[in-house]
Amino acid sequence: xxxxxxxxxxxxxxxxxxxxxxxxxxxxxxxxxxxxxxxxxxxxxxxxxxxxxxxxxxxxxxxxxxxxxxxxxxxxxxxxxxxxxxxxxxxxxxxxxxxxxxxxxxxxxxxxxxxxxxxxxxxxxxxxxxxxxxxxxxxxxxxxxxxxxxxxxxxxxxxxx
Amino acid sequence: xxxxxxxxxxxxxxxxxxxxxxxxxxxxxxxxxxxxxxxxxxxxxxxxxxxxxxxxxxxxxxxxxxxxxxxxxxxxxxxxxxxxxxxxxxxxxxxxxxxxxxxxxxxxxxxxxxxxxxxxxxxxxxxxxxxxxxxxxxxxxxxxxxxxxxxxxxxxxxxxx
DNA sequence: TTCAAGAGTTGTAAAACACAACTATAGGAA
DNA sequence: TTCCTATAGTTGTGTTTTACAACTCTTGAA
Numbered sequence: 001x002x003x004x005x006x007x008x009x010x011x012x013x014x015x016x017x018x019x020x021x022x023x024x025x026x027x028x029x030x031x032x033x034x035x036x037x038x039x040x041x042x043x044x045x046x047x048x049x050x051x052x053x054x055x056x057x058x059x060x061x062x063x064x065x066x067x068x069x070x071x072x073x074x075x076x077x078x079x080x081x082x083x084x085x086x087x088x089x090x091x092x093x094x095x096x097x098x099x100x101x102x103x104x105x106x107x108x109x110x111x112x113x114x115x116x117x118x119x120x121x122x123x124x125x126x127x128x129x130x131x132x133x134x135x136x137x138x139x140x141x142x143x144x145x146x147x148x149x150x151x152x153x154x155x156x157x158x159x160x161x
Numbered sequence: 162x163x164x165x166x167x168x169x170x171x172x173x174x175x176x177x178x179x180x181x182x183x184x185x186x187x188x189x190x191x192x193x194x195x196x197x198x199x200x201x202x203x204x205x206x207x208x209x210x211x212x213x214x215x216x217x218x219x220x221x222x223x224x225x226x227x228x229x230x231x232x233x234x235x236x237x238x239x240x241x242x243x244x245x246x247x248x249x250x251x252x253x254x255x256x257x258x259x260x261x262x263x264x265x266x267x268x269x270x271x272x273x274x275x276x277x278x279x280x281x282x283x284x285x286x287x288x289x290x291x292x293x294x295x296x297x298x299x300x301x302x303x304x305x306x307x308x309x310x311x312x313x314x315x316x317x318x319x320x321x322x
Numbered sequence: 323t324t325c326a327a328g329a330g331t332t333g334t335a336a337a338a339c340a341c342a343a344c345t346a347t348a349g350g351a352a
Numbered sequence: 353t354t355c356c357t358a359t360a361g362t363t364g365t366g367t368t369t370t371a372c373a374a375c376t377c378t379t380g381a382a
Contacts, residue, residue: 008288013276014204015295016180018221021201022302023181024370025222037338040182043175054360060179061186063340068362070338090347090360115174118301126294127169133291134176140279141183185339198369215329224371229331231369251329251378 030114031107037070039111042079042096042104050083050095079103191275192268198231200272203240203257203265211244211256240264 003011027036034042041056048055057067071094074080079100085091096104119127164172188197195203202217209216218228232255235241240261246252257265280288 003289003292005285005288008285008292009273009277009280011292012280012288012295013272014208015292015299017184017197017201017204018299019177019295020181020184021197021221023178028371035337036178036182040178043178047175052360060182061190062338064361065341065363066339068360072362088348088360092361111174112170116170119170119173119298122297124166124169127166127173128164129290130294130298131164131169131172131176133287133294134173134180136283137280137291138176138179189340196368213329223369225330226332226372227370229329233331249329249379253330 027111030110034103034107038074038079039104039107041067041070041074042100043108045080045094045096046101046104050093052091052093056094074100188272191271195264195268199235199240200265200268202228202231202235203261204269206241206255206257207262207265211254213252213254217255235261 024036027034027039031039040060044056044059045051053067053071054064056062056071057064060067071080075082078097081095081097082092083095085093122130185197188195188200192200198221201221205217205220206212214228214232215225217223217232218225221228232241232243236243239258242256242258243253244256246254283291
């Protein structure tokens with residue numbers, strides 16, 4: 001706990017990145033039937049109570065074609081359904097099906113179990129603070145993306161990523 | 162700041178995952194000539210002052226074939242060199258070349274710049290705590306992997322990813 | 323000397339991904 | 353109205369990342 005500001009920045013970047021590098025493999029091991037991508041897309045649909053493919057692409061910095069194919073796969077599996085917006089037929093609002101919600105819940109539960117074990121000796125206050133820091137950081141990134149959409153400085157958006 | 166423990170867990174998992182999902186695209190945008198994988202491999206080589214391909218694979222949960230090809234690419238680019246261990250000719254200790262160190266420094270600097278801007282209004286103490294939490298969490302995961310190697314409970318290793 | 327284990331490479335295939343070109347819809351302007 | 357531009361999404365195509373399996377080479381121990 002005697003970091004300089006610069007050291008803290010270095011550590012945060014390195015550890016966040018290490019975490020990110022492991023994420024895919026970890027998810028694949030714990031729940032082979034639902035990749036990290038699929039899991040996060042379903043989770044976002046649940047969180048948002050449905051949204052457009054475009055919103056998913058923006059939120060996860062993916063090309064719309066990638067999202068389109070991912071969603072097509074999830075639809076084939078029966079986890080996602082499309083509801084065309086009655087006011088604008090260009091828009092398909094994506095929703096979890098009951099099967100999708102169930103699968104998400106199962107995957108979340110097994111992930112959650114391993115995660116909870118990993119932080120079982122953490123103090124509740126530390127967990128809260130950790131959560132708050134992550135939220136604060138990710139909110140900053142999200143706001144950058146919004147302004148980047150308006151302007152053109154997309155290259156400054158989300159670098160430590 | 163009035164999360165229950167369960168809520169904090171949920172938030173941490175969700176936000177870490179969202180971060181992980183964006184990481185690749187972000188890295189690609191900020192520094193197109195050095196992918197997230199390449200960057201992390203080079204960074205680990207610098208951090209460890211050289212290591213084996215096997216160590217990289219274990220640390221990032223990648224298959225040894227994946228690491229082998231990544232390293233081959235970095236070697237072609239002149240960023241990494243191999244030094245066969247004189248005592249054991251099976252082992253190739255990987256090291257950054259001066260060019261690799263230079264490239265890493267440049268990529269780190271541009272990532273760092275964007276990152277620093279994102280947390281510029283953060284209090285130093287918060288940054289320290291955030292860094293400490295990440296270290297603490299990742300250390301737990303690393304220890305799990307070690308014990309998993311000894312035993313056979315690889316499925317419990319690194320689930321929240 | 324034989325043999326099992328570790329380090330690394332290569333063959334192969336699948337998945338994720340981006341870019342570009344396309345269709346279709348919507349909404350405003352001439 | 354017609355035309356033009358923008359948005360939402362799909363599809364064609366090619367690259368990259370990745371894992372698994374089979375292989376070579378080296379080591380060390382039986």
